[in-house]
Amino acid sequence: MHPLRRWWHDSAGGLPATFWYLWAGLLINRAGAFAMLFLPLYLAEARGASTALAGAVVGAYGAGGAAGVLLGGVLADRWGRRATLLAAHLATAGLMVGLAFSRQLAAIAALAALVGVVHSMPSPAFVAAIVDVVPEHRRSCAFNLQFWAFNLGMAVASLLAGLLAEASFLALFLVDAAATLTAAAVIGWKVPETLSRARSAQSPDGHRTAWTGGARRPRRPGLHTALTDRTFLVFVGLTFVLAVLTMQTSTIMPLAMRADGLGPSAYGTVVALGGTLIVLGQLFVPRLVDRHRKGVVLAASTTLLALGFGALAFAGTLPAYLAAAVVWTVGSMLAAPPNAQINADLAPPELRARYQSVFYLAFPAASFVAPALGGLSLQYLGDRHWLIVGALGLLAAGGHLLAGPPRERHVATLRQPKNPLPTPASPR
Structure with a gap:
């Protein structure tokens, strides 16, 4: 070929x-x-x-x-x-x-x-x-293309909005x-x-059923199922940390660049570089990550985010900001496909959208926490703020390594048949 x-x-x-x-x-x-x-x-x-x-x-x-x-x-x-x-x-x-x-x-x-x-x-x-x-x-590929389309659309939107x-x-x-x-x-x-x-993955009555000694006991799962799924919530919590890191770009970094004497055009250049890298390189990501365990990929991507933002503690010029942006953008690119795929793996078919909604709560929460706490941190701690951000990212990377194996076992359990029927005795 x-x-x-x-x-x-x-x-x-x-x-x-x-x-x-x-x-x-x-x-x-x-x-x-x-x-x-x-x-x-x-x-x-x-x-x-x-x-x-x-x-x-x-x-x-x-x-x-x-x-x-x-x-x-x-x-x-x-x-x-x-x-x-x-x-x-x-x-x-x-x-x-x-x-x-x-x-x-x-x-x-x-x-x-x-x-x-x-x-x-x-x-x-x-x-x-x-x-x-x-x-x-093929879901890794699909989620990668979804992330690419989202960022390409946002790049076009930013250009058209200004005009x-x-x-x-x-x-x-x-x-x-x-x-x-x-x-x-x-x-x-x-x-x-x-x-x-x-x-179609559910029982004929529209609800999942459990095998309990030969009798079917209907379950009526809802949003509370996602909110009490510990394995899923650990994953959402780690995603929240990732979102807090990425939100630094649009909330705290402009203030840091202004303090370093860099104007809006410099900030626009850094943002444009990240968007360009995603548009040009995101389609190549599945070939890099699909052969690796998802938890390991997320740990590596979060580490890159931590290193990129942590490096801003020592940045004071536009080239330094651009170099750091390359590091954290690659991290966000690597995270997109496994993040979405794990989310899909953990969701029961009849609760797919509910699980997605709880997952997506991490992003508005991060959009509030990142500027609220980040502004105070930057004001009182100065460049040490970025060291804290980097340390938070490294802790989350360790969390992915620890949470990955039990999460994989949990997914394997979910994929097993939910309604095993007794095996008929072999004729003698």
Whole structure:
């Protein structure tokens, strides 16, 4: 096989058509999701909000996101993946139009909170649908492509947002709404409901059953199952630490660069380098990580994140920041496929979206903790803040090494038949 064809087969080949339509919907959605990136600037320049008030409104959006991931997970397991995706996208488009024409800050705050809810609802449904339709041996590739599409879309969104914001804030919201409707059209036209495939693993009455001495005892699992799954929660906790590390890029690093005398353009260069590396290199990641145990890969990736951010304690120039960005970006690239795959492995089929919603809670939580504690740490500890961040990352890397083997045993147990029937006696 030609090397290019082999690379394509390893990176993207053999995936079902439904996955590609989901991928296209995600890419369009992320490429058009730029209005909220400029919400603070819009509030300050167009609506005359103070810095504190603008921060409160953006905080309302974040709080809505935390509620949205849980709601999206529950609905995706009850309504279905396709229905949840369509409802969330259509609601987002309508709320964006409402934001475009709202003038009162109270109304804008309320709409921003609702946008936070519906913006976060699709995440569990997207991932659950991918798990539903992609065979297990190709999921690493699928999740890698999902991460790539997300970052490519965000890179496009960042570019378009700046151009539209200079022309018109009204256009910013309306084009965002139009892109969201386009994503909804792709999903509505080409993506079938995938929940039925997940339910096929259940018993005929729609619930998992346990074998208890020849009698079937129905279980009614729900969101509480994910919230009490210790193996899963350990994994979510380690993911939260990873999210806190990656959030340093958008929350604390700009302040550190400013203290070092580096302006916004320098910060933009560092961010652009990370995005470029992901867009150019992410498709090659599965070939690097698939032959290794997932816990080991996550330990290595978290170590790279720790080293990259820890190195900022000694950085004071743009080249030093760029070199550190290469290290932590490679770490985040390596983490994406195994992180998503472990999440899928730990989730029972009938609770896939609920497990995804609990997993995604780590990110809004990190978006609150990282700036709240990081700002205090940087103010009072200075460059030692980055040493603390690096030490936290190394502890999480050790946690992945310790949690990996028992988690693999737990996954193997989950894959065993749930309803073993007595083996009939052999005829004599």
